[in-house]
Amino acid sequence: MKAMRIGGRLRRLRQERRLTQAQMARELGISASYLTLLESNQRPVTVRVLLKLVEKFHVDLKEFAADTDQRLSLQLMEAFSDPIFENAEVKATDVQELVAALPAVGRAVLDLYEGYRRHLPTDADTTGDDATEAPPVTIPSEEVTEFIQRRQNYFPDLEEAADRLWADHGLAVHTLDRGLTSLLAERYSIGVEIRPADAMNGRLRRYDRLNRRLEISEMLPPSSRLFQIAHQIAFLAHHALIDGIANEGSFSSEEAKALMRAALANYFAGAVLMPYRLFRDAAKSVRYDVDILRSRFGVSFEQVCHRLTTLRRPGAEGIPFHFIRVDIAGNISKRFSASGIHIARFGAACPRWNVYDAFATPGMIRVQLSRMPDDKTFFCIARTTGRAAAFTGGGLPHRVGQRAVGLGCDIRFASDIVYADGLNLADPQMVTPIGVSCRTCPRTDCAERAMPSIYQHLRIDENVRGPSAYVQT
Numbered sequence: 001m002k003a004m005r006i007g008g009r010l011r012r013l014r015q016e017r018r019l020t021q022a023q024m025a026r027e028l029g030i031s032a033s034y035l036t037l038l039e040s041n042q043r044p045v046t047v048r049v050l051l052k053l054v055e056k057f058h059v060d061l062k063e064f065a066a067d068t069d070q071r072l073s074l075q076l077m078e079a080f081s082d083p084i085f086e087n088a089e090v091k092a093t094d095v096q097e098l099v100a101a102l103p104a105v106g107r108a109v110l111d112l113y114e115g116y117r118r119h120l121p122t123d124a125d126t127t128g129d130d131a132t133e134a135p136p137v138t139i140p141s142e143e144v145t146e147f148i149q150r151r152q153n154y155f156p157d158l159e160e161a162a163d164r165l166w167a168d169h170g171l172a173v174h175t176l177d178r179g180l181t182s183l184l185a186e187r188y189s190i191g192v193e194i195r196p197a198d199a200m201n202g203r204l205r206r207y208d209r210l211n212r213r214l215e216i217s218e219m220l221p222p223s224s225r226l227f228q229i230a231h232q233i234a235f236l237a238h239h240a241l242i243d244g245i246a247n248e249g250s251f252s253s254e255e256a257k258a259l260m261r262a263a264l265a266n267y268f269a270g271a272v273l274m275p276y277r278l279f280r281d282a283a284k285s286v287r288y289d290v291d292i293l294r295s296r297f298g299v300s301f302e303q304v305c306h307r308l309t310t311l312r313r314p315g316a317e318g319i320p321f322h323f324i325r326v327d328i329a330g331n332i333s334k335r336f337s338a339s340g341i342h343i344a345r346f347g348a349a350c351p352r353w354n355v356y357d358a359f360a361t362p363g364m365i366r367v368q369l370s371r372m373p374d375d376k377t378f379f380c381i382a383r384t385t386g387r388a389a390a391f392t393g394g395g396l397p398h399r400v401g402q403r404a405v406g407l408g409c410d411i412r413f414a415s416d417i418v419y420a421d422g423l424n425l426a427d428p429q430m431v432t433p434i435g436v437s438c439r440t441c442p443r444t445d446c447a448e449r450a451m452p453s454i455y456q457h458l459r460i461d462e463n464v465r466g467p468s469a470y471v472q473t
Contacts, residue, residue, distance in 0.1 A: 007041035008101040028052045041100050073099045074342040079113040081439035081454045140256035147249045153336050154312035161238050162271035180229045194218050223299045230269035274307045287418040302385045305407045319413045324406045339409045341378050344437045351448045352434045355382040355406035367419050369431045373442050380408030381419050
């Protein structure tokens with residue numbers, strides 16, 4: 001086990017339980033002096049002490065996990081890369097010590113920075129007669145993303161509900177469209193109608209409660225139509241369950257809670273279209289071939305990739321994947337990481353990620369071995385995906401943009417994936433050095449660097465031109 005130093009969390013736990021060091025040491029079966037060393041991070045915690053914490057204090061070991069500390073450290077370093085902290089000279093060791101000793105303070109600093117960065121009022125907000133109220137400190141989509149990350153993108157109650165739906169109604173993969181449509185009609189007296197685009201006024205789905213009709217735009221492909229039907233069933237059949245899970249998030253606004261409920265309905269829909277056991281067994285048998293899986297289950301490339309990140313059922317896990325979705329401008333619209341890779345929260349990710357290369361070869365799967373600055377290596381695939389076009393009613397045609405999705409895992413799982421066949425995974429020339437973002441990447445030899453790194457002082461020699469303005473040779 002990697003050495004873990006949990007001083008800050010251990011001290012906070014003791015203080016919350018209102019115990020002296022002597023009292024907690026007695027509960028853990030260690031000396032008070034050793035507990036002092038643990039709380040001051042002068043000793044790493046042992047497995048025996050961790051097990052005692054579970055036994056005596058019923059703690060969740062996830063709260064003490066090393067990857068939790070690492071993720072918070074990376075997020076803080078990303079925040080401190082902002083030019084406003086340029087004169088502070090915050091070092092990685094400073095951040096690591098803060099996270100180890102005072103993780104709650106670290107999270108508070110991160111929340112404070114997010115409030116500053118994302119919600120600074122503009123001149124229009126603060127001057128004149130039309131001055132508007134300052135927006136909330138957090139953004140709803142970020143709250144939802146963090147909640148899903150904490151739950152490892154796995155919601156067992158929704159999985160069980162989807163399994164019951166299949167068992168109770170005798171559903172089958174190749175007749176799922178007919179099965180779900182009949183379920184709506186027979187159980188809820190709701191009809192499904194595929195409507196002309198101009199009648200939908202730009203909407204892709206609309207539930208008409210008065211007329212008991214679910215309207216779906218003809219602009220959606222069959223896989224998305226079926227997904228929207230399952231999404232509606234989620235709210236009709238499991239409204240209370242979805243509300244209960246959303247309430248666990250302690251979201252700061254109704255907007256965030258509404259987004260979370262929509263995300264949970266989407267999760268349920270994915271579980272209905274790709275039932276857990278059937279999908280997980282198929283994924284393993286075809287070695288995670290996304291094209292075969294999307295054809296077998298009648299879903300899209302992105303839907304398969306997203307579903308692969310949810311296979312966390314104890315005793316029946318799949319490969320722990322990370323997932324990222326970006327647009328051609330570099331904006332990250334969805335992210336999740338079970339692989340251990342850190343994905344940028346502020347701005348775009350590293351331009352060397354193959355998820356950006358995918359736009360150069362639309363529809364083609366790109367493969368990459370990626371190595372982060374901490375020497376962790378990941379096997380990644382990426383491909384562009386289309387977006388459903390919504391009819392807006394006459395005038396000039398509107399551009400329908402592409403997005404790209406990336407799916408990846410730790411290199412040790414690569415041999416289990418069909419896309420790694422034929423690759424020499426041990427060849428160092430196959431590896432692309434990447435980072436989280438330019439500002440937090442310490443690499444000094446990157447020709448694609450868009451801005452200087454916080455890890456070194458910027459030195460410009462007017463007589464020398466390196467591969468970029470921020471790299472000297």
